[in-house]
Amino acid sequence: MTYVSLPLRSGYSIPQIGLGTYKMAGEDTYNSVRYALDLGYRHIDTAQMYGNEAEVGRALADSAVAREDIFLTTKLDNPNHLPEDVQRSFAESLTRLGTDYVDLFLIHWPLPAQYGGDFLSTWKAMEELVADGRSRSIGVSNFEPNHLDILIEGSQTVPAVNQIEVHPYFHNAEVVDYCHEHEIAVEAWAPLVRGAIMEEAALVEIAHSHGCTPAQAVLAWHVACGNIIFPKSVTPARLRENFEATAVELSAQEIALIGSLDRGEAGRTGYHPETMKRYGE
Numbered sequence: 001m002t003y004v005s006l007p008l009r010s011g012y013s014i015p016q017i018g019l020g021t022y023k024m025a026g027e028d029t030y031n032s033v034r035y036a037l038d039l040g041y042r043h044i045d046t047a048q049m050y051g052n053e054a055e056v057g058r059a060l061a062d063s064a065v066a067r068e069d070i071f072l073t074t075k076l077d078n079p080n081h082l083p084e085d086v087q088r089s090f091a092e093s094l095t096r097l098g099t100d101y102v103d104l105f106l107i108h109w110p111l112p113a114q115y116g117g118d119f120l121s122t123w124k125a126m127e128e129l130v131a132d133g134r135s136r137s138i139g140v141s142n143f144e145p146n147h148l149d150i151l152i153e154g155s156q157t158v159p160a161v162n163q164i165e166v167h168p169y170f171h172n173a174e175v176v177d178y179c180h181e182h183e184i185a186v187e188a189w190a191p192l193v194r195g196a197i198m199e200e201a202a203l204v205e206i207a208h209s210h211g212c213t214p215a216q217a218v219l220a221w222h223v224a225c226g227n228i229i230f231p232k233s234v235t236p237a238r239l240r241e242n243f244e245a246t247a248v249e250l251s252a253q254e255i256a257l258i259g260s261l262d263r264g265e266a267g268r269t270g271y272h273p274e275t276m277k278r279y280g281e
Ligand SMILES: NC(=O)c1ccc[n+]([C@@H]2O[C@H](COP(=O)([O-])OP(=O)(O)OC[C@H]3O[C@@H](n4cnc5c(N)ncnc54)[C@H](OP(=O)(O)O)[C@@H]3O)[C@@H](O)[C@H]2O)c1
Pocket: 019, 020, 021, 022, 023, 045, 046, 108, 141, 142, 163, 164, 188, 189, 190, 191, 192, 193, 194, 195, 198, 215, 216, 230, 231, 232, 233, 234, 235, 238, 239, 241, 242, 270
């Protein structure tokens, strides 16, 4: 099995499959990150909002894997959009993570209904983190095309990635197409629909014919679409299963069949970025 990395427009590359840590806490976080690194994962996705950066940092410190071999992402929490809070909270994230740089720092949500709709000055504060070498790449999460237009027109930096909800039930096609046109890498959050797709008949059949699991068939579909994915699991067998999904090669017909499960807007499981204004989840 080869561990594929994809190029980012910032000049760095990112492992296509990693480990997500949303809703992981305490020892679950520590144990999952440690085990994932032992299995060969080299990409960890966390966030200030998840409250688990310290456990991620402890797992990285105790692992035999060198820091420079791991792609580490964290995200700016919603209360921290003011430029001075970007600087302060980012420094706190580095301390919790026990590292002097991250590979990728994202604005978690655009919050167009907060801060007077100004996420451009937040983005410009993020650019300073690249300039001083503490974040190798910067990007965004949950940004719609109209939000991305504002960053591209108003700053020197096109986001390296946009982390958005994408899975077989919700293709988020308009945003994905925009990202492809602008060479912004697509990171697909909730790649497994948070576990709620495993009984889908078409998937069960495809999985059966490959001798794999439905989760592996879904992850193989993402890989075939070029999406960057970091399925979350605290279950050792699933961590292995998900990591090994990249060995499953779907036919063009199977990719189309899984793609046909799209439910459009009805398939969205999370907030719509235009109206999400909560602090924390
Ligand atoms: N930027 C954003 O706004 C945003 C939003 C949501 C998520 N994310 C990121 O994306 C990552 C992934 O999304 P997610 O955690 O929401 O959902 P997900 O990865 O689609 O699904 C996670 C759920 O699926 C279960 N699961 C994992 N592997 C499985 C398998 N092989 N078979 C059956 N069930 C399996 C997990 O259970 P167990 O853990 O019990 O095994 C967990 O309940 C997050 O962890 C986070 O890093 C970002």
